[in-house]
Amino acid sequence: MRKDDSVTVQASTFPPATHAACVPRIRLFAERVLVTRTDGLSQQIDERLAPLIALDFEYAGTRVRASDPRRRVFQAWTGELAAIDRDDASETRVRRLIERLGAVDLGCMDSVAPPDGCEADYVVHVDADEHAFCAFTARALAEWHALGWRVEVDPAYPFRVVEEQPPWFASLEPAEGRTDWFGLELGIEIDGVRVDLLPVLVELIERLDGGLQGLATSCRSTWALRVSETHHVTISLEKLRVLSRVVSELYQGDHGCVRTFPELRGAPLVALDDVFRSEGTDLRWTDRTGLVDRTRSRVTPQAQPDLPSGLQATLRPYQSEGVAFLQRLRAEGGGGVLADEMGLGKTLQTIAHVAIEHVQGRLDVPALVVAPTSVAPNWAREIARFAPTLRVVVLHGPERHSRWRDVPAAHVVITTYPILVRDEERFARQRFHLVALDEAQNVKNARSLARRAVERIEAGHRLCLTGTPVENHLGELWSLFDWLAPGLLGNELGFRRFWRQPIEGQGDGERLAALREVVAPHVLRRLKKDVARELPPKTELAVPVELGGEQRELYEAIRVAAHADVRKAIRSKGLAASTVTILDALTKLRQTCCDPRLIATDAARPVRESAKFETLMTLVREQLAAGHRILVFSQFTSMLALIAEGLGKQGIGYVILTGATRERQRVVDAFEEGKADVFLISLKAGGTGLNLTSADTVVHYDPWWNPAAQAQATDRAYRIGQKRPVFVHNLYVAGSVEERVLELQQRKKWLANALLGDGGGPTAWNEPEIDALFAPLEG
Numbered sequence: 001m002r003k004d005d006s007v008t009v010q011a012s013t014f015p016p017a018t019h020a021a022c023v024p025r026i027r028l029f030a031e032r033v034l035v036t037r038t039d040g041l042s043q044q045i046d047e048r049l050a051p052l053i054a055l056d057f058e059y060a061g062t063r064v065r066a067s068d069p070r071r072r073v074f075q076a077w078t079g080e081l082a083a084i085d086r087d088d089a090s091e092t093r094v095r096r097l098i099e100r101l102g103a104v105d106l107g108c109m110d111s112v113a114p115p116d117g118c119e120a121d122y123v124v125h126v127d128a129d130e131h132a133f134c135a136f137t138a139r140a141l142a143e144w145h146a147l148g149w150r151v152e153v154d155p156a157y158p159f160r161v162v163e164e165q166p167p168w169f170a171s172l173e174p175a176e177g178r179t180d181w182f183g184l185e186l187g188i189e190i191d192g193v194r195v196d197l198l199p200v201l202v203e204l205i206e207r208l209d210g211g212l213q214g215l216a217t218s219c220r221s222t223w224a225l226r227v228s229e230t231h232h233v234t235i236s237l238e239k240l241r242v243l244s245r246v247v248s249e250l251y252q253g254d255h256g257c258v259r260t261f262p263e264l265r266g267a268p269l270v271a272l273d274d275v276f277r278s279e280g281t282d283l284r285w286t287d288r289t290g291l292v293d294r295t296r297s298r299v300t301p302q303a304q305p306d307l308p309s310g311l312q313a314t315l316r317p318y319q320s321e322g323v324a325f326l327q328r329l330r331a332e333g334g335g336g337v338l339a340d341e342m343g344l345g346k347t348l349q350t351i352a353h354v355a356i357e358h359v360q361g362r363l364d365v366p367a368l369v370v371a372p373t374s375v376a377p378n379w380a381r382e383i384a385r386f387a388p389t390l391r392v393v394v395l396h397g398p399e400r401h402s403r404w405r406d407v408p409a410a411h412v413v414i415t416t417y418p419i420l421v422r423d424e425e426r427f428a429r430q431r432f433h434l435v436a437l438d439e440a441q442n443v444k445n446a447r448s449l450a451r452r453a454v455e456r457i458e459a460g461h462r463l464c465l466t467g468t469p470v471e472n473h474l475g476e477l478w479s480l481f482d483w484l485a486p487g488l489l490g491n492e493l494g495f496r497r498f499w500r501q502p503i504e505g506q507g508d509g510e511r512l513a514a515l516r517e518v519v520a521p522h523v524l525r526r527l528k529k530d531v532a533r534e535l536p537p538k539t540e541l542a543v544p545v546e547l548g549g550e551q552r553e554l555y556e557a558i559r560v561a562a563h564a565d566v567r568k569a570i571r572s573k574g575l576a577a578s579t580v581t582i583l584d585a586l587t588k589l590r591q592t593c594c595d596p597r598l599i600a601t602d603a604a605r606p607v608r609e610s611a612k613f614e615t616l617m618t619l620v621r622e623q624l625a626a627g628h629r630i631l632v633f634s635q636f637t638s639m640l641a642l643i644a645e646g647l648g649k650q651g652i653g654y655v656i657l658t659g660a661t662r663e664r665q666r667v668v669d670a671f672e673e674g675k676a677d678v679f680l681i682s683l684k685a686g687g688t689g690l691n692l693t694s695a696d697t698v699v700h701y702d703p704w705w706n707p708a709a710q711a712q713a714t715d716r717a718y719r720i721g722q723k724r725p726v727f728v729h730n731l732y733v734a735g736s737v738e739e740r741v742l743e744l745q746q747r748k749k750w751l752a753n754a755l756l757g758d759g760g761g762p763t764a765w766n767e768p769e770i771d772a773l774f775a776p777l778e779g
Helices: 088-100 130-146 198-207 212-216 237-251 267-278 291-299 317-332 346-359 376-386 400-409 417-422 424-428 449-455 474-484 492-506 509-522 549-573 576-594 611-625 637-649 664-672 707-714 737-747 751-755 767-773
Strands: 002-004 007-009 022-039 042-059 062-065 072-077 080-085 103-105 122-124 150-153 168-175 178-190 193-196 222-226 231-236 260-262 283-287 336-338 367-371 392-395 412-416 431-438 458-465 538-545 630-634 654-657 678-682 697-700 726-733
Touching: 022 088, 022 130, 042 088, 042 130, 062 072, 088 103, 130 150, 130 222, 130 231, 168 267, 178 198, 178 237, 198 222, 198 237, 222 237, 231 237, 237 267, 237 509, 267 283, 267 291, 267 509, 283 291, 291 317, 317 336, 317 346, 317 458, 336 346, 336 474, 336 509, 346 367, 346 376, 346 431, 346 458, 367 376, 367 417, 376 392, 376 412, 392 400, 412 417, 417 424, 417 449, 424 449, 449 474, 458 474, 474 492, 474 509, 492 509, 538 611, 549 576, 549 767, 576 611, 576 737, 611 630, 611 637, 611 697, 611 726, 630 637, 630 707, 637 654, 637 678, 654 664, 697 707, 707 726, 726 737, 737 767
Parallel strands: 022 150, 168 283, 336 458, 367 412, 367 431, 392 412, 431 458, 538 726, 630 678, 630 697, 654 678, 697 726
Antiparallel strands: 002 007, 022 042, 042 062, 042 122, 072 080, 103 122, 168 178, 178 193, 178 260, 222 231
16 A cells, blocks of 8 residues: 555556646636735634636646646546656746736635635736726736646626727717707717726716726726626726716716716817727717818917908917907807906907907907906007907996997907996897907806896806916806806816815816816917017007096196196296206196105105006016016115015016115115016116026006117127017006107107207107197096
8 A cells, every 4th residue: 555645546557657738728717805904903804706726737637636646647547547647846836827817826815715515716906996906917818728627617797898999989969959069978888889998987977986096197008998797898098087077077077967068078078089089999980060171270370360350459479360260159159268468458459359250241240348347448549549340339437328329339348357246237239240258257256246237147258367367366267167168177166176176175186187178179379489480589568547536636637737827837938948847847746646655745645546546556467477587677766666566566576776776786785686577776876787697577557768779688688698588568558648749759859859958858849749748538
């Protein structure tokens, strides 16, 4: 007797052992296993579905379990019982190949317990998910079949992968009763049967840790989407990202409701089409209304429109692109935001757009422009300047009621936000071709009276003009778009949950990129640095400011008194001998334009509002936010002191240079070294002898008599060594003595040399010109 691997046999019973080929036989199935996890002294037992492997070896038609301890296989051989030695080396190689793919021998794992009676030898990735299980299955089956192994897959095994990539389809159909809303089916076709994968994608997004951000940070290159109880289709990470964003952006978190979306949200469909094309995968569209083509046209640069011959302006290329953008919005019947940085000509682009509408016969009812009170008169002047054929009605002031009778025949109606609120019912009864909200941040509060009044206006399309569509938070963007394109960003609660909280609260970059894509077709934003190729190295920008309220009344009171004093001096002494009186009177008016605090009179003391001061503060904030560095010039050192005080209150760093500055170079060095981004300079102290090429923005707070002096000041930044385009903002009070001086300079080029001498003031004006300088404010 001898013992052979725990089986006792009679040695003389069997013939000598022979050899046969070792053929692996694998059965792949899935069962729920118990997984024990130990944490210190505590244990947790979880149940989960996992792939299992039963491994047999076949020798000359006889199968033996991999776990069978016997080293010989016995078989009837030519009528006799024969012994076959097992091939230990081959079996070991098979085991190593299985384990290399991620399977673990259950005999070595005390923490995993299969069900009673289960004949599994291996468990696969017990801590993995279905994507890893599918990846294992696809790789393992391909490798095992290539090796000639005999593989059996349980019919109920749930982690199989469709071997050949099936064709994809996308079907768009108008929603019932809503031609501007659509339903989407998106999926694959297997053996002629369409499988909609939208429910699978929705489930994935809702289960995914971190949502879209989780996909963005994933290291997995392929994912598996379930297409049946047993099969999955593999998909690349990039394609899955796009598919998930399509679902998220179209439905914006409302996955549980009926899956329809407004046409305005169609931008993700273009990204979907593009990613399939880039991977060379066929995506078969059913899109009988042409939604994808229409959506693509929104994100494709538009051909520049033909401008009316009556438009008295030459548009820069970027401005023509802006007009094309406005024309596209009108053609689509949608709304949008012209969000160019201050000074790039949003007003002119809008006027050109309205002029095209007029010439092409679409302006059958007026266009409405709503603007801040201080800006409204400038619209009337700019329209008269650039498009004089347009009939304009201004609804402002106590006489506005009588002007309503002229509205039906007008091309453009101009009003202000306060008047819009006050006359809300009347505006609600009038239909308009378009509504343009200038400085549209005035309606960023969705619950304000102005916003409510604007919502009631009936118009063909809607337009916002603002350089700051978002000042404080994304809720302001929602407020604008809830008026411009209702439904694009959903309701306020949904927007907060799906967009605002992930972006502002969690820093979700994927969600932020997705929001940009959603609003991109409806927003045109250009910064000065973005259009530098089309702009000359130095661009002069006129920035008109409107006086209002007590400041306007103060200006008029000083103007009337000063004009009387000047006429009296001229009558008594003659024009040439009245220069001092004229300059003194004009200086008081110019100081009133700058800030009433510069006027040392009892009448000026209670006046606290300053339109130009507020305009400067807004301009400075916008320029700093856009990464610009600023020089601010004024001939009044007392004005610079007020500006310095205002900057300090807002926490904006500055340096200042006046004739009283002792360590001049130290101040200059501080600015050039970046210790402050705003440099306040008196025109006389800083007009020459400085190199400040780190600045790219110049602001002339008050126009100087001698334009050459202003040009010299500008050249502190615009000189050799400047790497960026320089933009010069010339602030002036519209309709005031400041604007009339500028007009005189334009009308008489010789004024700079002949009448505006080095002394800084007029030396040879005639009486009609003096009277023009002291004329009442317009508007």
